[in-house]
Structure formats: C-alpha cells, structure tokens
Amino acid sequence: MSTNKDNYFESDGTNNTVNFKIDRRDFLKITGAGITIFFTIGDLSALQQRRRGGRDYPKDFNAYLRIGEDGRVACFSGKIEMGQGIYTSLAMMLAEELQVPLTSVDMVMGDTALCPWDSATVGSRSTKYFGPALRRAAAEARAVLVLLAAKELKVPQDRLYVEDGVVIDKENPETKISYAQIAQGKKIARYLEGEPSYKHYSKHTISGKPTLRTDALLKVTGEAKFTCDIQLPGMLFARIVRPPAHGAELKNIDLTAAEKVKDIKIIKDGDLIAVLHTHPDEADRALNLIKTQYDIPENAVDNQTIFKHLEESAPSGEVVTEQGSLEKGKNLAVKMIESTFFNHYVAHAPLETHTAVVDIVKDEVKVWASTQSPFRVQSSVAETLGLPEEKVHVITPFVGGGFGGKTWNQQANEAARLAKLTGKPVQIAWTRKEEFFYDSLRPAAIVKAKSGIDHTGAIVYWDFELLFGGTRSSEPIYDIPHHRVFSRGAWRGDTSPHLFNVGAWRGPGSNTNVFAMESQTDIMAQAAGIDPLSFRMRNLSDERMKRVLQAVADKFGRTFSRGPSGNGYGIACTDYLGTYVASMAEVEVDKNRGKIKVKRIVCAQDTGEVINPQGARLQIEGGLIMGLGYVMSEEVKFEGGRILTENFDTYEITRFSWLPIIETVLVENPEMAPQGCGEPAITTTGAVITNAVYDAIGIRMFELPMTAQRIKNALTKG
16 A cells, blocks of 8 residues: 555545555445545455454444545445434534535435445434444544645644634634545545544534434425336336235146236246236236135134233243342332233334335346345345345435334345346335235234332332333333343244234334333322322432423423323333433323324423434424324234235324324433434333323223224223
C-alpha cells in the first residue's frame, strides 16, 4: 500500500484504484471517486466480517460512509427502512457529528455489496445499536477532514471549525475549504484509534430537533421504490401451487388446462410447482386452472382448543428470573390472587406482502427483496443455489411494513430457484392469502399469574408462568422481595406445539407479558383497596419509572379511584429493553353491543436521548394505533393446519373510525444513550385498554382480543 508519512492519505493515481487488502479494491470501484473513511475492526468486507465471527452488533462490525467530490455524503447501513423512520434519524446522527447539512446525506440501506453486515432490523435496535457506531464513524471522519484541511490551508488545527461541510479558519473566515474540495481526486483511509471527540447534546443543531421524514416526498408522490416496482427486461411473474393446509401432502395434480394458456411456462422441481408468465394476470389464470388433490392430516386443534393444546404440550421449562423465597412470600401475603391470561394468534398483515425479484446472469445473482434481514437473504439464496455468498448481491428497496414478519425470506428462495430453472428474471409477490398462510404469526400463548400483597398493599409474592409467548419484558418492574418468572416453551424448536410458523411480532413476547403483568397489578390494587396509580407508585423504587408514570399522569389530568369507578380509566407501564413507557387510557363500553370505544390514550416514554422528536412521536402513535387491533379484533382463525383467515374481510385491523385522541410525552433524559422507540408503546396497549374496560364496567377480560362477543359473554356471566 502506498501511503504518505501520516499513513492515512492515499493518492488515487491515474488508474482509479487503491491496493487495499481483501476486497477493498472492489469496494472502492463500487463507491467511486471521493473520500472514503473506513472504520473497521479487521476487514471492511461484510462477508469477511462474518467469516471472522463478527455477528454481534456493534462489537465486530464496520460502520462507514463516503464523501463524494460533489460534497454529498453516502451513509451505509445494514438496517432497512420499513416505515419506522430510521432513514431520517440515522442520517440526522451522521449529519450532526460530521457537521454537514441533513439534505446532503444519501442513505444506502440493506445493500449487501455496500453496507456493513447486520443480523436484521428487529427489536427497536437500529438507533440503539447501529447509531453509536455511526456517530463514532462521523466524529472520526470530521477529525480526519479537519486534520487534512489544516495541512491544506497551512493553518493550525485548533484554529479550525466546521460548518455545513466547510472547514473554516476562526481568525480568517475567508480561509476555508469544503469537504468536497478535500475529496477531489483523493481517497483517504483511516482506522479508529481510541474514541473520537463527540459533540455534547447541548450543542446539537440537527439531532434532537423535530424533523419531517426525508423520505416523505418520495412516498407521497409514488416515487419511492418497493420490490414490486422492480421491472426487468424479460421478467416472469410466478404463481406457485400451494397446499390447502400446513402439513398437507400432494397426491395428484392435473396441469392439462394450465398448459393451454398461451406462452405459459410451467416448472416442476421437487416440492416447487409454479406457473410463470410475462403478464401476472395470465399466470393467475393458469394457476386457477390447475387441479390438485392433497392428503391433509387430521388435527382437532383450533381457536377453541388451542390453549388446552398448549398446556398439554408445554415442556418442563426454566427460570427466567427469581429472588427470595416463594414460600416466604406466600406466608407474608394477606391476600392472594390467581389469574390466567390468554393471547390468540395474530398476523403481521403488512400493507406490502412478501415480494422478491431475482435475476441470475451466469453465476452472479442479484436479489431485490422486501425483507428485514438482507444478509440472511444473501446466505439463504446462496445456499439454495449452491453458490458462494459473495456471488449473491441483495438490494433492499423501501419495505412496506414488516413488524417482525419479514425475516423468513421464503419468497426470495422460491424466486431464486425459479430464476435458475427458467433462465429469466423472476418476481414473486405473495397474494394476501399466501401472506396469511405463510406468515410467522405471533404465537398463541398463556400466562399463569399468582401474586400476593401484605396488609400495607406491598407486593410480597409474584409467581408467573409463561407458556410459549416468549420472555421479553417478563421481569417484574416493581419491588417484590419474593418472586419468580418461569418459562415453559419457546416460540419454535423441538418443543414448539404450533402447527404453522410463529415468530416475532412487534414487541415480541412483551405484548403478552405486559398484558398479563399489568392486568394482574390492577387486580392487586383493587384487592388492596388502593387506586391503580397510587398502588404502582407505592410499589416502585425505580425513580426513572416513577418519573415516567408521573409524566403520563400529569398529561392525562384525571384522578384515579379504586376500580371499578365507572370512569373507564386504565394504566399500564413497562420497561421494554431499556425504554420506559407508561400509558393511560379512557374508554367507554356499549354493554348491549359489547363494543369498546377508546376515547383517549396518553403515552409517556423515556427513550434516553431522542434523535428525532417528530419521528419518536409518530412511532409511539403508530404503536398505539396498531395495538388497538390486537386488543380488540385481530385473531387468526384456523382448523388444524388450515388457515381460515385469508384476507381483511375476516381479519380486522384498526380502523380510522376507532382512533382515539392520542397524546404523547417524551420524557427528557438526554444523558442516557438513545434507546429503542418503535416497539415499546404497543406493548402497553393490551393492559391499558383491559384495565380501562374493567374500570368502566367492572368486568375483567383475561383473553385477547376482547371482541364484542367475548365482552357480551363476560357480561352475561357477570
């Protein structure tokens, strides 16, 4: 490697190449001219990183950016944009530390040839985990550029400052040089050595300021590209023969009528039978002409028997957390409460169904996929085709919703197989029926709760047993000297009793657990004769959580009484992976129809330093709105391996007419690093609405969703 004496400046030369080790030349060919600042622990290549075992963000990954000759800044992130707003907030973090205009930042997300490896965009982890690495990269880039500017301008470094991508001499403002001018005809590589100097949040001019989404115009004008918008010359649209039930075996198939469709291409490859055409409606017509016979295994499990099935299938389990002695806790309790809570299967139901386009030229594969995990797509497609991973290039356009469901990537593997067999580019876009059939549903689950209070209203005993829902947010947030949380059965694996795919659903595990925990807390408050807000405050020592509760109470502006008061007020709070969130709601219930009207929800959230307050509020609002669906209506109906829910005529998500007044409170805590924001608010929705319904009509609901029929049944039983 040819470098100058400072070991960070490299001449581009006349052949526009730089002799980096291991794939860096290819990287520079991709990114083109300009300054490229590398931030690595080892090799830059995402593939090399994985081969070295670097899979835990952010311990062993590359965060990098590129400054072009025109002054524009490319920001590369393995995270993807699916509506959560990180397209804007990550750009804000970069622009703040690099000190460039936000409008000069171009996001490149989920491109496996350009972006650092990332496991997936899940768990509200983008800002929390990738954000600090990006900040570090930008801060180091700024330091390097100032150093180079000092050499170019022949000015001491401490006399320079940066404004909008221009390095300026404090004593002589006419003496200045832009990042673009420094970049001209040169490439610079610099490794991180120690921590760079970061801007204090009090000095921020971009981060922390409410900012409209930078992708908004693209989306409202239709200019934004999603996977279904990718159209390639000669591309075929594929429709696949699907079984009527999970576990069904194909016995006979008649393709005679389908074969008569003009220009139809039919593929039979083991378990994959597909029809393909240059026009999607013709592919649909051919598929409808195919006659099949299947053997369907008998299974008596359905929506009515699922919880009995889960109980009978649950393994011995393991302790999640415990403290003290359950026996001592029981002895201290003067009142004991036992409850069981039930959650049905819930679908992700994204607006954009699973879609993929695959184009294979010789042994080079290009994949466009609607996915939360582009690098998993790269691995699985490579395995499917029997190719090295570096031969598969995955590009992730904007994703039209994921919520944890777009991590399996079945559609990409199917498109890859068909592209290889036909020799043509292939697009697969699942129908809504396919989406419901193959979706990894939020698992049906049970929580068995036992708890006790002493004569002062202190919680002294807490014994929770989780069946198949997951363990996230299951640790008690209250001061309970004797407690245990026990988990019996994970989502999937050898012990899974589910007849179809289950998996993460926005706030995985937490929706089920917080619903049970905060409902049980309200039951204890009523037993203690204390209003639910005072009861929570009395049993909390965590000042941060108390501050969030007080913030939501102040905004809610209502006085809580011992339930049921008839007011229809509810409370719920939790710690979601370091984000503290509390919600309060006001509802009214039509007892004759069993209908719940949510009139108002107030949600306070302490998410540490807030990068984009505008985006944070939108995420909180979106989570609460989506949460209304799983609380009041969303339930996937099934019989054995048959999924009976096939479209939105039988699967009711939140409607505009349901929307309450929503108010948000961002509790200031800038000294804490940014935490997750996309998922926390939704996890409180089940409990806050359930508790409000109890306060309104004195009926405690233990099963979600709280459909009108279930409420009427509960009222009938009294």
